[in-house]
Amino acid sequence: MKSKETKITLSEGTSWFWKFLDWLVVSVAVFRSVELPAIVALKFLQSAPLLVLSVNLTTSLLLIFDILLRFQRPVSTARGTLHGKQARLHYLETYFFWDLIGSLPWGFISNLFLPQGVWSEPISFLCLFRLARVVVFSKDFVRTPSRFFIARRLTVFLLWITLVIHLLACGWIAVDGVTHGLTAGHTYIRALYWSVTTVSTTGFGDITPKTEPQMIYTMLAMILGAGLYATVVANVASLISRSDSARAAFDSKIERLNTLMKYKNMPDSLQKQILGYHEYLWQTGLGHDHDDLLGDLSPGLRRSVGLFLNRHILEQIPMLRGAETPVLHRLISGLTSVVYTPGDTIIHHGEPGSAMYLINRGEVEVVDPKQGVVATLGEGEYFGELALLDPDRPRLADVRAKTFCALSLIDRETFSLVLEQFPDFAAHVRKVAATRIAESDLRAGQV
Numbered sequence: 001m002k003s004k005e006t007k008i009t010l011s012e013g014t015s016w017f018w019k020f021l022d023w024l025v026v027s028v029a030v031f032r033s034v035e036l037p038a039i040v041a042l043k044f045l046q047s048a049p050l051l052v053l054s055v056n057l058t059t060s061l062l063l064i065f066d067i068l069l070r071f072q073r074p075v076s077t078a079r080g081t082l083h084g085k086q087a088r089l090h091y092l093e094t095y096f097f098w099d100l101i102g103s104l105p106w107g108f109i110s111n112l113f114l115p116q117g118v119w120s121e122p123i124s125f126l127c128l129f130r131l132a133r134v135v136v137f138s139k140d141f142v143r144t145p146s147r148f149f150i151a152r153r154l155t156v157f158l159l160w161i162t163l164v165i166h167l168l169a170c171g172w173i174a175v176d177g178v179t180h181g182l183t184a185g186h187t188y189i190r191a192l193y194w195s196v197t198t199v200s201t202t203g204f205g206d207i208t209p210k211t212e213p214q215m216i217y218t219m220l221a222m223i224l225g226a227g228l229y230a231t232v233v234a235n236v237a238s239l240i241s242r243s244d245s246a247r248a249a250f251d252s253k254i255e256r257l258n259t260l261m262k263y264k265n266m267p268d269s270l271q272k273q274i275l276g277y278h279e280y281l282w283q284t285g286l287g288h289d290h291d292d293l294l295g296d297l298s299p300g301l302r303r304s305v306g307l308f309l310n311r312h313i314l315e316q317i318p319m320l321r322g323a324e325t326p327v328l329h330r331l332i333s334g335l336t337s338v339v340y341t342p343g344d345t346i347i348h349h350g351e352p353g354s355a356m357y358l359i360n361r362g363e364v365e366v367v368d369p370k371q372g373v374v375a376t377l378g379e380g381e382y383f384g385e386l387a388l389l390d391p392d393r394p395r396l397a398d399v400r401a402k403t404f405c406a407l408s409l410i411d412r413e414t415f416s417l418v419l420e421q422f423p424d425f426a427a428h429v430r431k432v433a434a435t436r437i438a439e440s441d442l443r444a445g446q447v
């Protein structure tokens with residue numbers, strides 16, 4: 001059992017190798033899908049048969065090597081990772097056929113073994129079957145969690161559009177023929193120009209179909225182009241608008257807020273304060289509505305996310321380190337984030353207390369009603385604990401936000417749990433409390 005647990009599987013141990021192979025195979029598959037139609041359309045086979053056939057054979061061998069390796073390779077499915085026989089069966093049932101047909105050196109086979117005729121060239125287009133693997137790879141590439149997911153989507157999108165434009169251009173050369181007196185490169189550039197103007201529905205009309213096959217081909221390309229163009233515009237627009245959806249949502253909130261404040265004739269200073277508060281939330285990332293986004297996660301995942309998002313709070317109190325995970329979960333579920341603007345009174349002297357505060361960012365001033373500011377507390381420090389340690393004691397002082405403050409509010413129940421679970425922390429809190437009370441008594445004596 002133990003050896004089974006410690007054994008490193010091929011997927012874990014050499015995942016960089018599989019990743020490299022995937023990139024290589026996809027690049028080769030795309031290369032073949034670009035190269036082959038160009039060779040057929042521009043009749044490269046006749047001009048450099050040795051080079052064309054050796055490239056065809058080499059790339060085929062690499063793709064066949066990938067098929068052999070796939071039989072050894074664990075595969076991730078929605079049901080989990082499959083190994084050994086199960087993985088092989090899965091491959092045989094899914095992409096084996098596509099991979100095999102798409103990997104054989106069709107150009108080489110047709111040239112050497114098949115009778116030369118009308119089918120000898122088109123048969124090499126079977127290499128396009130390998131694009132099935134590129135489709136799977138693109139989907140995985142886009143779905144892999146990444147900060148650059150929009151860039152990834154655009155890259156994949158552009159790859160496919162470019163491939164379609166290239167294939168259409170090669171098709172145009174095939175029906176139009178290589179223009180007399182022009183080199184292959186110039187012919188290709190003209191065809192590419194025709195393809196782009198047709199697909200983008202621009203159609204300047206300087207390259208027009210003359211024969212019937214050209215007209216039919218142009219009509220088909222225009223129909224395809226109209227659909228493709230609509231998809232491109234819609235996708236790119238949606239990707240660009242989503243590239244900063246959080247900022248867009250924030251701007252729209254501020255816009256609505258501005259309208260409301262003007263409509264209600266709020267004083268300028270209050271409007272400024274409200275806008276300043278939102279700007280602070282935006283800049284510190286405290287304004288993101290996590291609940292909305294994470295609400296439908298499973299309870300276990302939600303707890304892990306909570307632990308991760310609040311890790312900085314736990315890091316601020318060294319005495320809480322090393323706590324058991326269930327205690328940390330319980331502690332975190334008892335924390336509430338609150339933000340105060342400069343000048344806000346967080347605690348009022350003489351009132352009963354039901355919560356204490358941990359300062360995550362900013363500074364507060366402890367204000368004695370008679371003596372003024374008696375202490376300034378900053379990041380990592382806490383206040384409001386005295387009224388919790390002794391429920392009969394009202395708040396000893398005012399506490400006022402000196403700057404914008406991001407605080408974690410800890411309710412009475414959670415505070416009791418923390419004291420119970422962390423004796424070191426409890427001793428520290430009691431010692432600090434004794435000093436604060438002594439200082440307060442001293443001040444009262446002085447007055």
Ligand code: CMP
Nearest residue numbers: 375383384385386387395396397436439
């Ligand atoms: P509490 O009395 O609940 O509410 C006011 C808080 O101000 C108090 O708890 C302490 O956390 C804090 N406080 C009071 N006096 C001092 C002091 N001298 N130094 C630092 N903090 C204080």
